[in-house]
Amino acid sequence: MENRKTLSTRVVIAGGGPAGMMCGFLLARAGIDTVVLEKHKDFFRDFRGDTVHPATLNAIYELGLFDAFRKVPHQELRDIAAEIEGVPYPVGDFRHLPGHAQFIAIMPQWDFLNFLAEKAKALPHFRLLMEAKAVDLLASGDRVTGLVAETPDGPLDIAADLVIGADGRHSTIREKAGFKPLERGVPIDVLWLKLPRQESDPEAALGRVSAGLLFVMIDRGTYWQCAFVVPKNGFEAIKAQGIEKFRARLKTAAGFAANRIDAIASFDDVSLLTVAVDRLPQWARPGLLCIGDAAHAMSPVGGIGINLAIQDAIAAANLLWQPLLRGKPTLGDLNRVQARREFAVKVTQGLQVAIQNRIIAPTLASTAPVKPPFVLKLLKAFPILRTIPAYMVGIGVRPEHIHAPDRANR
Template sequence: MEKTGCAVVGGGPAGMMLGLLLARAGVRVTVLEKHADFLRDFRGDTVHPSTVRLIDELGLGQEFRRLPQSRLKSVVFPVPGGPPVTMGDFDALPPPYNYIAMMPQWDFLNFLARAAAEEPGFTLLMSHAATGLVRDGGRVRGVRVRTPDGTQEELRADLVVATDGRHSALRAAAGLAPKEFPVPFDTWWFRLPRRPDETGEVAGLVPAFGPGEALVGLTRTDFYQMGYLAPKGTDVRIRAEGVEGFRRRIAALRPDLADRVDAIASLEDLHWLDVRLDRLQSWHINGLLCIGDAAHAMSPAGGVGINLAVQDAVAAAELLAPALLRGQVTSADLHRVERRRRPPTVIVQTAQRVMHRAVFGPIMAGKQAKFPAAALFVARRVPAVRKIMPRLIGFGPRPEHAPAFARRTGAAPQPQP
């Protein structure tokens, strides 16, 4: 395989955004994606306000808004015997970035791939799996790659960036071990049908709680995307109960959807997510940088994982493009990226750990079967909370802007109805 400037391993949101930005800087960049396409269900499909703003800055806003999508404007918790409580109101954010765009992740990734393909230095290799690192003289010089026909080749690069997720093969090959934080639950994703005559805001979020379990429902145009939460280590028990037992669990938590749980044909319809929360103590070695979930696996609490990964990519592109154009990327350059992105990562993960202890931990332990009363009281009585939470979720503690070299004309955002 030919040599490239930057080898990006993993075609998720961080990898595709990094590839697009570096290509616009004039860097030769090759993105390796082990799958043949992006069509994988129940991956994060929230495009946050900071990312929508970034897309506008890149001059891609009009095309992005033509993609099928719905808008999450608020997070509302139903309260038995009382009015619902708004935990986060994205309308409090300045328009036109006052919503979270909900779309299948494969549409978002294909959108980024089309934009990147217009840059002469960009290459996307599907069905190419990175299997190890190429080292020389104490430095990572590239990656070993399994091609679609099963042969092993080497891709040499001035820099390798691992964006291959929470189970990153490259960070393991580099000997980078993350520090893990306790998580009280795992998640099982599945779909239930939605009838055309049913009301409810498309993209709306409805949670339900029971002793030792919880259920989150996201309203889509023609289906409900459901996430069942249960204590870690429960998967074996759920499988042993069979599909009928799982249907009963869902019907008990959401009686209004009990008439359609038969749509769960078998346990094969469930997508189990082993929820992890971890962070590398060092994000790089000489010649290799980890960003996104490869550097810090996030809990789904708050749905901020994609947002944080994209922000990592933007910072990495801005800070590393000059060195890549010179063909001389040092460990000091890589440390600058980590130094910039570690603080917002720590802040977000700390907030998730607080949510785990205060909300999900007691529920998963069976000590309560509803959202904590104290949190509901604060949401009702302290209006600032409804502004802080959307800001933290939508933009993060250190939002990034598109580098000057990546901006294109026609990027001015248009107010959205």
């Protein structure tokens, strides 16, 4: 008989992204033995969003880690703006937000995850297994009792009172649990690319809009992280037309940065984000809970996926640390996480889908000059109103606060 390696813990979390790392940290801090599995050997990989929003920063403050966080190199974004047919419109101003952070921190996601991992690894109840890929669930009857991981040392069976699927929008855990997401139709995809930044460039994050073009630029210090929005499955047609044609469109889209499009030498410098918006009707079954993108993939509109994933993690820890101290959480305990978070997810996805369908798709299809929506004129005329979009993006619906206690060293 094969001599399989085994491990026993209270909670095993598949996925060391923002949701998994934050949830693992909070549960271990509350004194619950937690193992987080990450399939990659480090956090250093493709761009997946670099935004740490005020709601997340408030949680970091509540954890007493705000000063340490701000020592990690980052930029602090206080304004978002749009430029329509060359005319600038201020959209969001974070300076008047309630709470401890009046900015979005722009920090490479791997630095943020390394920061969380470093803090978590100092806790006696936390264990992070890198290069450990969850491939299947262990079950006894209907109840999930653990998972199977592939590791460099061979397969590992991990028994746990709770399995958390935080393995992102292509989640293995949700598939093995038999969960099927409800998908919302999405009319767009996004091409990500980088353009050099110059000292004289504006400081705000910019959405540049003109007939048939939508281009977002996020200041990353030495470069602009840019999103070129295309119709769904439009990248193949763009590639078929060739790089020169794409660069010509990029030149129009990039405005003040048009003189730097040489940075895009080929389509190797462009990566495709296939935009998906979906949501599980049921996030839990006995012994298992999905959170973050595994429970609901978000559109890139507003750049709020990381924040929502973190808010799920906080809610899960708030609601589950006590049941876990008592023993195995019941399905009722797990369903309370979905009940707490689903409203925020539905409202946010509803807004994202409305923006995609009513603003972004018609803009991409238009050949006539784009007229600014009335709301942008209002925001230009009344600066105080700019706090509202900043609140929606930075704090969002139903922000969570840390209630799971620090019992780490008991």
